[in-house]
Amino acid sequence: EVQLVDSGGSVVRPGGSLRLSCAASGFTFDDYAMSWVRQVPGKGLEWVSTINWNGGYTGYTDSVKGRFTISRDNAKNSLYLQMNSLRAEDTALYHCARIVGAPYGGACDIWGQGTMVTVSS
Amino acid sequence: QSALTQPRSVSGSPGQSVTIPCTGTSSDVGGYSHVSWYQQHQGKAPKLIIYDVIKRPSGVPDRFSGSKSGNTASLTISGLQAEDDSDYYCCSYAGSYTVIFGGGTKLTVL
Numbered sequence: 001e002v003q004l005v006d007s008g009g010s011v012v013r014p015g016g017s018l019r020l021s022c023a024a025s026g027f028t029f030d031d032y033a034m035s036w037v038r039q040v041p042g043k044g045l046e047w048v049s050t051i052n053w054n055g056g057y058t059g060y061t062d063s064v065k066g067r068f069t070i071s072r073d074n075a076k077n078s079l080y081l082q083m084n085s086l087r088a089e090d091t092a093l094y095h096c097a098r099i100v101g102a103p104y105g106g107a108c109d110i111w112g113q114g115t116m117v118t119v120s121s
Numbered sequence: 122q123s124a125l126t127q128p129r130s131v132s133g134s135p136g137q138s139v140t141i142p143c144t145g146t147s148s149d150v151g152g153y154s155h156v157s158w159y160q161q162h163q164g165k166a167p168k169l170i171i172y173d174v175i176k177r178p179s180g181v182p183d184r185f186s187g188s189k190s191g192n193t194a195s196l197t198i199s200g201l202q203a204e205d206d207s208d209y210y211c212c213s214y215a216g217s218y219t220v221i222f223g224g225g226t227k228l229t230v231l
Contacts, residue, residue: 035220037167044124045159045167045210047220059218095166100178105155106212106220107172114166 022096
């Protein structure tokens, strides 16, 4: 079964750090670009970051540039999001997602269940 | 990076067709052929229903179709069914390895 399992979410204080992980199974992980997408409960989807198959290309939404770093370990079939200098507005459910089609195109066909990040003092 | 513009809500009766527009700029929707659409039911992960403007992933009914004209992409759902009652989001490549979503549209099947 093709599956993505997100983990690592927690409650963290403003200014703190967190590392999210996404474990992939059921497909050839290094054949695909991957993304992180977040959603505040009850609100819309927001793209966070994308990484191509080998980590050679990455992209970030403006609000997280310089604070978040996306990475992947193809040997471990895993995707990561290192989140530093966290702010209250980063509070959201974070999903990892597999990209289909163009690696930068944003079309995500497989989604993790999400992991909740709450930034609060 | 402003969100793509979608109507907050649309509605239609079973069997009818509805179209959800998604308006961007020449730097995103109008500039690339990488527009996708997602359906999200309450409490569930989003489901990809259209990508690259007009392509349907395997298993998505052909009642769902996509198009684009200039800076506006559209999702059309024909033969509305009760299970189409959901939130819909558009998404576009915006250059420099960035992506932008629309604000979402709530479709109500009357």
